[in-house]
Amino acid sequence: MGTLRMLVILAWRSLWRNKRRTLITVSSIAFGTALALFLISWADGMYRKLIDSAVRMNAGHVTVERRGYNLAPSLSLYVPSVERIRTVARDLDGVSRIKPLVTGQAMVATGSASAGVGLVGVDPAVEKEVSPIARSIKAGRYLEPGDARGVVLGLTLAKRLDVEPGMKVVVTCNDSTGELVNEMLVVTGIFGTGMEEADGFLIQVPIAAARRIFRLGPDAATQVGLVLTSPDRQGDVLERMNASLAGTGLVALPWQEVLSDLASFMSVDKGSNYVFQGIIIFLLSFTILNTILMSVLERTREFATLLAIGTAPILLRLQIVMESAMIGIIGTGLGLAIGGGISLYFEIHGLDISPLIGKNLSVTGFTVDPVLRNEVSVRLLSWLGSLVFGLTLIVGLYPAYRSARINLPDALRSR
Amino acid sequence: MKDLIRLDQVSKEYRDNGVPVLALDRVSLAIGQGEFAVVAGPSGSGKSTMLNLIGGLDLPSSGTVTVVDRDTARLSGSELSRLRLDSIGFVFQAYNLIPVLTAYENAEYVLLLRGVPRLERRERVLGLLKTVGLEGMENRFPRELSGGQQQRVAIARAIAPEPRLVLADEPTANLDSKSSADLLALMMRINMDKNTTFLFSTHDPEVIRLARRVIRLRDGRIVSDGPEA
Numbered sequence: 022m023g024t025l026r027m028l029v030i031l032a033w034r035s036l037w038r039n040k041r042r043t044l045i046t047v048s049s050i051a052f053g054t055a056l057a058l059f060l061i062s063w064a065d066g067m068y069r070k071l072i073d074s075a076v077r078m079n080a081g082h083v084t085v086e087r088r089g090y091n092l093a094p095s096l097s098l099y100v101p102s103v104e105r106i107r108t109v110a111r112d113l114d115g116v117s118r119i120k121p122l123v124t125g126q127a128m129v130a131t132g133s134a135s136a137g138v139g140l141v142g143v144d145p146a147v148e149k150e151v152s153p154i155a156r157s158i159k160a161g162r163y164l165e166p167g168d169a170r171g172v173v174l175g176l177t178l179a180k181r182l183d184v185e186p187g188m189k190v191v192v193t194c195n196d197s198t199g200e201l202v203n204e205m206l207v208v209t210g211i212f213g214t215g216m217e218e219a220d221g222f223l224i225q226v227p228i229a230a231a232r233r234i235f236r237l238g239p240d241a242a243t244q245v246g247l248v249l250t251s252p253d254r255q256g257d258v259l260e261r262m263n264a265s266l267a268g269t270g271l272v273a274l275p276w277q278e279v280l281s282d283l284a285s286f287m288s289v290d291k292g293s294n295y296v297f298q299g300i301i302i303f304l305l306s307f308t309i310l311n312t313i314l315m316s317v318l319e320r321t322r323e324f325a326t327l328l329a330i331g332t333a334p335i336l337l338r339l340q341i342v343m344e345s346a347m348i349g350i351i352g353t354g355l356g357l358a359i360g361g362g363i364s365l366y367f368e369i370h371g372l373d374i375s376p377l378i379g380k381n382l383s384v385t386g387f388t389v390d391p392v393l394r395n396e397v398s399v400r401l402l403s404w405l406g407s408l409v410f411g412l413t414l415i416v417g418l419y420p421a422y423r424s425a426r427i428n429l430p431d432a433l434r435s436r
Numbered sequence: 437m438k439d440l441i442r443l444d445q446v447s448k449e450y451r452d453n454g455v456p457v458l459a460l461d462r463v464s465l466a467i468g469q470g471e472f473a474v475v476a477g478p479s480g481s482g483k484s485t486m487l488n489l490i491g492g493l494d495l496p497s498s499g500t501v502t503v504v505d506r507d508t509a510r511l512s513g514s515e516l517s518r519l520r521l522d523s524i525g526f527v528f529q530a531y532n533l534i535p536v537l538t539a540y541e542n543a544e545y546v547l548l549l550r551g552v553p554r555l556e557r558r559e560r561v562l563g564l565l566k567t568v569g570l571e572g573m574e575n576r577f578p579r580e581l582s583g584g585q586q587q588r589v590a591i592a593r594a595i596a597p598e599p600r601l602v603l604a605d606e607p608t609a610n611l612d613s614k615s616s617a618d619l620l621a622l623m624m625r626i627n628m629d630k631n632t633t634f635l636f637s638t639h640d641p642e643v644i645r646l647a648r649r650v651i652r653l654r655d656g657r658i659v660s661d662g663p664e665a
Contacts, residue, residue: 023548023551023554023557024548024549024551027541027544027545027548030536030537030541031534031536031537034536034537035536038535038536322532323532323534323535326526326528326532326533326534327534328517329491329493329520329526329532330520330521330525330526330545330546330593330594331517331518331520331521331522331524331546331549331550332517332521332549333514333517333518333549334513334514334517335514336549429488429493429494430484430485430488430493430494433493433528433532434484
């Protein structure tokens with residue numbers, strides 16, 4: 022214990038022998054850590070917002086559908102009883118909203134124009150609470166549960182069809198049996214999400230209307246989306262849903278499979294972020310290596326003395342590792358405090374990047390609010406802190422190895 | 437008297453820019469417990485080399501160096517460390533104190549390595565610093581001490597664990613004559629009181645005059661060994 026205490030004293034005081042060099046190194050580590058923390062938490066905040074927007078507009082964090090629907094969507098692959106899913110999901114911790122959807126392809130026509138669309142039957146009461154579409158009505162109003170023939174469509178599509186709220190459109194499609202059907206609908210509202218695909222291609226009708234148009238049962242849906250209180254609950258909910266769906270031909274899928282394009286984009290984007298941050302940390306490691314190695318090479322005679330008077334080489338190496346650890350702890354701690362503080366500020370107040378990118382930030386067809394909020398978590402602080410600290414320890418191993426590999430007679434005589 | 441140190445036909449060859457240099461040439465020697473001996477000779481005669489070999493800081497090219505019944509060439513690095521820690525104290529020409537440790541901590545360091553309990557350490561170190569005339573200077577760092585005071589700390593460090601042998605490589609070379617005389621008197625007293633063996637390398641005539649045995653080296657060979665005439 023006494024030896025360890027003495028090693029700590031030796032390491033700590035040696036560190037501050039060259040204050041300027043140690044401060045520069047500590048600052049470098051702190052800056053690198055803070056920068057990495059800010060960038061990662063910023064990207065995490067953006068991803069969370071993107072996921073939240075996408076899953077709320079589509080089929081939730083977890084989607085229940087018939088097996089195979091995801092690979093080849095078809096009206097013949099439907100969930101026969103939404104109520105059954107609702108009964109199971111309602112009891113699961115972490116499920117915030119249950120949104121049944123009936124999705125199919127259709128043609129919308131007015132007297133003067135027509136367009137191919139994606140027709141989505143929704144539960145207006147649920148959509149009003151979760152979907153960005155319900156909150157982006159630019160003219161008229163969103164659907165109400167009692168709208169038997171109501172339809173909302175996007176700004177771009179409305180312009181193409183030259184329709185306004187109150188006007189009629191005719192929807193033509195194949196129903197679930199393959200029969201061609203027509204239905205006249207009344208435009209109740211026009212939405213503008215800023216998402217090209219949604220505004221130009223999507224129309225929403227009450228789910229009862231969609232079931233009627235596609236000739237599905239009164240409790241059927243093509244997908245049942247589960248919106249969760251937190252994406253972190255996804256694994257648990259998936260597991261329990263799939264357990265209860267066993268043998269029914271239905272399956273619960275994560276949003277990453279349902280919205281695979283978005284998941285792939287995020288994966289690639291995250292990868293490139295990691296490469297960038299890896300470069301920062303790699304450069305950082307050279308600063309640390311330089312400091313520790315210089316400090317070791319300058320103290321050859323001192324190390325020779327310690328070895329000569331009976332210090333075991335392992336203790337000497339431990340002292341150098343301690344010096345690296347101390348630099349690492351101070352630098353990483355400062356970096357986490359500074360980076361965490363800045364990130365936390367922007368998590369609370371948000372960072373509006375609209376002056377840089379225009380009004381809407383669109384990623385793989387999904388629009389994200391340009392006021393981005395960092396997302397700092399204990400998990401992020403722990404793994405980033407451990408990574409940088411671990412790196413300082415690893416980088417300190419070579420100087421530590423070198424410290425005890427000296428020619429004692431020569432080193433003792435050196436100045 | 438049992439031999440504490442024995443050198444049998446010891447040679448040491450260095451390479452200086454690729455050129456072989458014979459620093460010690462088939463030297464044989466025995467030093468017993470409690471001796472106060474000096475290795476004297478001009479620069480380059482092999483004094484420091486001999487002390488380095490005896491201290492296990494270097495190994496012979498041929499021959500055997502036995503210290504406290506142990507052949508240094510047969511010991512591993514950690515065994516040599518242990519031998520030095522347990523049995524040998526070092527005093528260097530340039531003091532070689534650890535600059536970031538106080539006088540007290542410098543002297544305490546070896547006791548810590550040997551696992552001496554805290555209270556005993558404190559008692560021993562304070563006593564030693566008093567013995568070497570540094571009472572009240574325990575908390576000074578080496579940079580705050582004069583050369584003579586630093587060398588006294590070095591002696592306190594060397595004798596703190598009560599080693600059987602103290603090797604001192606030109607310990608008075610950087611000191612004025614008064615400091616040198618004080619230091620020698622101190623080491624002689626320790627030699628008498630504790631029966632600690634002292635082996636110096638020096639070409640300081642005062643040190644040579646006081647030694648009870650003078651081993652003279654020239655060109656790596658012993659040219660005389662015995663009391664100075």
